[in-house]
Amino acid sequence: MPDxxxxxxxxxxxxxxxxxxxxxxxxxFRVTVAANGVEALERYxxxxxxxxxxxxxxPRMDGQTLIREIRxxxxxxxxxxxxGYLTQDSDLTHERWKPLEIFSKPVNPRTICNTLNxxxxxxxxx
Amino acid sequence: MAVGLEEFLDTGxxxxxxVCLLWRxxxxxxxxASDVLIGLSYFSIPVAxxxxxxxxxxxxxxxxxxxxxxxxxxxxxxxxxxxxxLWTPDYVLEGLVKLVTAFASLATAAALWWxxxxxxxxxxxxxxxxxxxxxxxxxATRREMEARYSSFFNNLGEALFIVQVLPDGDFAxxxxxxxLARIGGLDPEQLRDRRVRDxxxxxxxxxxxxRYTACxxxxxxxxxxxxLDMPAGQRVFHTMLVPVKDAAGRxxxxxxxxxxxxERKRLQEEVVQTxxxxxxxxxxxxxxxxxSQPLNVIRLWTENTLxxxxxxxxxxxRAERALKLVIEQTDRMGKLIDHVRTxxxxxxxxxxxxxxxxxxxxxxxxxxxxxxxEDIEIVEHAGLAQLPVTGxxxxxxxxxxxxxxxxxxxxxxxxxxxxxxxxxxxxxxDDPDRQSVVIQVxxxxxxxxxxxxxxxxxxxxxxKEVGKGSGLGLSIGYGIIDGMGGRIEARNVELESGSxxxxxxxxxxxxxxxxxxxxFSHA
Numbered sequence: 001m002p003d004x005x006x007x008x009x010x011x012x013x014x015x016x017x018x019x020x021x022x023x024x025x026x027x028x029f030r031v032t033v034a035a036n037g038v039e040a041l042e043r044y045x046x047x048x049x050x051x052x053x054x055x056x057x058x059p060r061m062d063g064q065t066l067i068r069e070i071r072x073x074x075x076x077x078x079x080x081x082x083x084g085y086l087t088q089d090s091d092l093t094h095e096r097w098k099p100l101e102i103f104s105k106p107v108n109p110r111t112i113c114n115t116l117n118x119x120x121x122x123x124x125x126x
Numbered sequence: 127m128a129v130g131l132e133e134f135l136d137t138g139x140x141x142x143x144x145v146c147l148l149w150r151x152x153x154x155x156x157x158x159a160s161d162v163l164i165g166l167s168y169f170s171i172p173v174a175x176x177x178x179x180x181x182x183x184x185x186x187x188x189x190x191x192x193x194x195x196x197x198x199x200x201x202x203x204x205x206x207x208x209x210x211x212l213w214t215p216d217y218v219l220e221g222l223v224k225l226v227t228a229f230a231s232l233a234t235a236a237a238l239w240w241x242x243x244x245x246x247x248x249x250x251x252x253x254x255x256x257x258x259x260x261x262x263x264x265x266a267t268r269r270e271m272e273a274r275y276s277s278f279f280n281n282l283g284e285a286l287f288i289v290q291v292l293p294d295g296d297f298a299x300x301x302x303x304x305x306l307a308r309i310g311g312l313d314p315e316q317l318r319d320r321r322v323r324d325x326x327x328x329x330x331x332x333x334x335x336x337r338y339t340a341c342x343x344x345x346x347x348x349x350x351x352x353x354l355d356m357p358a359g360q361r362v363f364h365t366m367l368v369p370v371k372d373a374a375g376r377x378x379x380x381x382x383x384x385x386x387x388x389e390r391k392r393l394q395e396e397v398v399q400t401x402x403x404x405x406x407x408x409x410x411x412x413x414x415x416x417x418s419q420p421l422n423v424i425r426l427w428t429e430n431t432l433x434x435x436x437x438x439x440x441x442x443x444r445a446e447r448a449l450k451l452v453i454e455q456t457d458r459m460g461k462l463i464d465h466v467r468t469x470x471x472x473x474x475x476x477x478x479x480x481x482x483x484x485x486x487x488x489x490x491x492x493x494x495x496x497x498x499x500e501d502i503e504i505v506e507h508a509g510l511a512q513l514p515v516t517g518x519x520x521x522x523x524x525x526x527x528x529x530x531x532x533x534x535x536x537x538x539x540x541x542x543x544x545x546x547x548x549x550x551x552x553x554x555x556d557d558p559d560r561q562s563v564v565i566q567v568x569x570x571x572x573x574x575x576x577x578x579x580x581x582x583x584x585x586x587x588x589x590k591e592v593g594k595g596s597g598l599g600l601s602i603g604y605g606i607i608d609g610m611g612g613r614i615e616a617r618n619v620e621l622e623s624g625s626x627x628x629x630x631x632x633x634x635x636x637x638x639x640x641x642x643x644x645x646f647s648h649a
Contacts, residue, residue, distance in 0.1 A: 012499075013419050015451060019426030026433065057499045084418030105418035106425035110433070 004030045005120055006047065010040035010054040010066060011082070020053065023109040029116070037061025041069055051078040051116050056090075064090070067097060078119035082107045140215035147212070154212060161205040168202025171195070186248055187241060197234040200227035279303045285310070285363070285384035289322065289338055291377050297322045297338045300379070309386065311357035330354065341367040342377045351387070362388045398521075398602055416462055416495065420455035427451050479514040482522060482563050482634060483554045489526040490552065497530075502537055502548050504530070509555030513563050513636040517610035522634075525603040525614075526552075529567040529630050532600070536571025536628065547571050547625065561636045562612070568629040573618035582616055611635045 007029045011017040014035070021031045032047070034040035036058045043049070052070060056063035063081060070077055079100040081092060092102060101115050117124055147153045172195030179188045204227050207220040249257065279286055285306035290298045299317040307314050312326070322338070323331045333352060341348050349366040363384040370379035431448045434440040486506075494504050515522075533550045540547040551568040574582065583604040607614045612634035619629045 013423065015423040015455075016419065016426055019423060019430050023426065023430050023433065026430070059498050059501060062499070082422070084414055084416075084422075105422040107422060109426050109429045 004028055005050040005116075005122075006030045006032065007116065008032050008034065008040055008043055008049045008052050010034045010037060010052065010058065010063065012036055012055060012058045020109055020112070024113060024116075027113050037063065037066035037069075040066055044070065044073070049077070050120060051080065053080045053082065053112065053116070056081060056083040064092065067092070067100070071097065078116065080112055080115055080119075082112070135218055137215050137218060140217055142211065142213050142215045143208075144212040157212065158209050161209045165202045165205040165209075168198050168205065171198045187245070190237060190241060193230070193234050193237055197227070197230040200230045203227070283386075285382075285386070287382045287384075289380040289382060290319075291338075291342055291379060292321075295342070297335065297342075297380070299325055306384070309356055309358065309361065337365070337367060338380055341369050341380050345369050345371065345375070345377055360388075361386055362391050394605075398606070417459060420458045424452050424455045477516055477518060479516050480519045481511065481513075482515050482565055483508065483511040485519050485523040486526055486552055486554050486565060489523050489530060492527065493530055493534075497534060497550070500534070500538070502534055502550060505549060505551045507551065507553035507555075509553060511554040511556050511563060513556045513558075513561065515563055515610060515612070515634040515636055517606075517634070521606045522610070525606050525632070526565070526567065528600065528603050533567060533569035533571060533628070536569050540570075540572045543572075545572065545625075547627075549623075556636075557633070560633075563634045563636060565632040565634070566629055567632075568619060568621070568627055570621055570623065570625040570627040573626045574616065574628050576618065579616060579618070583614070607632055607634070 007024055009017055009020055009024075009031060011020070011033065012035050017033045017035075021033050024031045032043050032049075034043050037054075038061045040052070040054065041061065044052070052067075054063045054066055058066075061069075063083070067079055067081075070079070076099065079097070081100065081102045082105055083102065084105050091097075092100065099119055101119070103111065103115075114124055116122075144154060147157070175191045175195045175198075179185055179191045185191070200223070203223050204220070207216070207223050211217060211220050279301075280303060282303065283305050286303040287306055288300040288302075290300045292298055298319055298321045300319070302310075302312060302314050302317055304314070306312065310326075317325045322335060325331075326334075333354065337348070337350065337352075347366065347368045349364065351362060351364050353360055353362050364387045365382060365384040368381040369377040370381060372378045427448045431440060431445055434444070490504050490506060497504060530550060530552075537547040537550070547570045549570045551566075553564075553566045553568075555564055556562075557564050583600050604614055612632060614630060614632045616628055616630050618626060620626055
C-alpha cells in the first residue's frame with residue numbers, strides 16, 4: 001500500500017479542524033492541523049504536503065497570505081478554501097491561483113474529500 | 127357800662143342814611159341801583175356754587191365752596207341792608223349783619239389760607255389733561271400688548287395652560303390655549319375654573335397632578351417629558367411648569383407650556399437607529415464569520431457521525447461526544463442570534479439600573495474574536511465595578527462598540543503607515559468618592575490630531591475617508607451618555623509601551639437620573 005496523501009489543514013477553529021481531520025483520516029488521508037497561517041507555513045516547510053485545506057480568516061497569518069506564500073513555493077499544489085464569507089474584492093476566484101477550489105462554511109466534508117480526491121487524481125467516492 | 131338789649135336795639139335817635147345824601151334823588155338812585163345789582167349778583171353766586179358742588183360730587187373741598195356761599199350771601203345781605211338804611215335807620219341790624227359777614231369772611235379767609243398748600247397740590251386741568259393723555263397712551267400700549275400676548279397665547283402652536291392653585295392646595299384650570307384645546311380635544315370654556323380632577327380624564331389627571339404638586343411644593347420651575355394619550359394618538363410632550371407666587375411666596379398659579387416633541391423624538395430615535403444599523407453593518411461581516419464557525423463544526427461532526435454510522439463503525443461514546451458538541455455549538459449560535467436580535471431592536475427598552483461592566487463584557491465578547499483575526503488584542507482591566515448606573519444597557523453597549531470600532535480603524539490606519547499597533551485596552555472601575563462608574567477605552571492607534579479633538583463629538587464630523595464613516599458614531603454616543611447624566615471625554619495618551627493613542631473616558635453617575643435633570647443637561 002503506497003504512502004497516503006498528506007493533507008495540511010489550516011483552521012483556527014479547533015473543533016472544526018478536529019472533525020475534518022477525523023473525517024479525512026477515516027477516508028485514508030494523513031492529516032496535519034495548523035491553527036493559523038504561520039504555523040501552516042512552518043509545517044509546509046518541514047514536511048511534504050500534497051494538498052492544503054485552509055480557512056481564510058485566521059489570526060497571525062490569514063488564508064489569503066498563506067496561499068500567496070504557498071504559490072510562490074509551489075504553483076501546482078491543490079488548495080481547498082473553506083470560508084465563512086468571501087469578500088467581494090477577494091481575487092481568489094482568479095485563474096492564477098488554480099488549482100484552487102472555494103467552499104462556503106458550513107462545508108460538507110464529503111465534498112471536501114471528493115474535491116481532494118479529484119484534484120489529487122484519485123478515484124471519486126460515490 | 128351795661129346797656130340793655132332793648133336800649134341797644136332802640137334806633138329812635140338815628141336818622142335814615144338818606145339824610146346824609148340830602149335825599150338827592152340821583153345819588154339815591156346811584157346807591158340803590160348799585161347795591162341792588164351787587165346784592166343780586168352776590169345772591170346768584172352761592173346758587174351757582176351750590177349747584178356746582180351738588181352736580182360735581184367729586185369736587186375736592188366742597189365744604190369750602192359752601193363756606194364761600196355763606197360768606198357771599200352775607201355780603202349780599204349787607205348791600206340790601208344799605209338800601210334799607212337809606213330810609214330806615216336800622217343801623218344795629220345792619221351792624222349785626224355785618225358782624226355775621228365778618229365772621230363768615232374771617233372763617234372763609236382762614237380756611238382758604240389753611241387750605242392753600244393743599245389747593246396748590248391739586249393738579250391743574252392742564253396737568254390733568256397731560257396725565258390723562260399719558261394714561262390713554264398707557265392704556266393703548268397695554269391693550270396692544272394684551273392683544274399681542276393674547277395672540278401669542280391663542281396662535282402659538284405650543285400647548286399653553288394656566289393652572290390656578292386653590293386655597294386648599296388643589297388645582298383648577300384657569301385657561302388653556304387653542305393649541306392645547308385642539309391637541310387635547312378639550313373645550314376651553316368647559317375647563318375654565320374647574321378642578322383638574324373633574325376637568326380631564328382620570329388617567330390624565332393621575333399623570334399631571336403629581337407634576338403640578340411638585341411645582342407647587344418646590345416653588346421652582348420644573349420641566350420633564352411626558353407621554354400622553356391624546357385624541358390624535360400618543361404624543362410626547364416636553365412640558366415646563368413655571369410657578370407664580372404671591373407676595374407671601376405662596377404658589378398661586380402655575381403657567382404651563384407643552385411642546386409636542388413626538389416628531390423630534392422619532393427623528394432622534396431614527397438617527398440612533400441609523401447609527402445602530404451602521405454599527406451593525408460593520409459587525410455583520412464579523413457576524414457572518416462567527417455564525418459560519420459553529421455551523422461548520424456542526425456539519426463536520428454530523429457528517430463524521432453519519433459516515434461512521436453507515437460503515438457500522440460508530441461506537442456510542444463517539445456518538446454521544448459528537449451530539450454534545452453539536453448541542454454546544456447550537457448554544458453558541460443561539461447566543462449570537464440573541465445578541466444581534468437585541469442589538470437591532472428599535473426600542474432599546476426603558477431606562478433601568480444595570481451594571482456597566484456587563485455591557486463592556488458583552489461588547490468585548492462580540493468583537494474579540496473578529497478583532498483577534500485582525501491581530502488586534504482587547505485587554506480588559508476589570509477593576510472593582512459594582513455601582514449600578516441608570517439607562518439602557520444596549521445603548522451603552524452600542525457606545526462602547528463604537529469606541530472599539532473607532533479604535534480598530536485607528537489601529538488599521540496606523541499599521542498602514544508602517545507603525546506597530548494592535549491593542550485596545552478597556553477598563554471599568556467605580557469612583558466611590560463621586561458615586562460614579564468610569565469606563566476607559568484606550569487604543570494605541572497613534573492618537574487624534576489635537577486641533578480636531580474638540581470637534582470629534584460634533585455630528586457628521588469624521589476623520590475617516592469619504593464612505594468610511596458617517597461621523598455620527600461619537601455624536602450619538604455623546605447623546606446617549608449625556609442622556610444617562612454622564613459625560614464622555616477624549617484625550618491623547620502616551621502608553622507605557624512608548625506608543626501613542628486615544629483614551630475615551632466615560633463617567634456615569636451611579637444614582638438614578640430624573641427626567642428633568644436629563645432634559646436640563648440636553649439644553
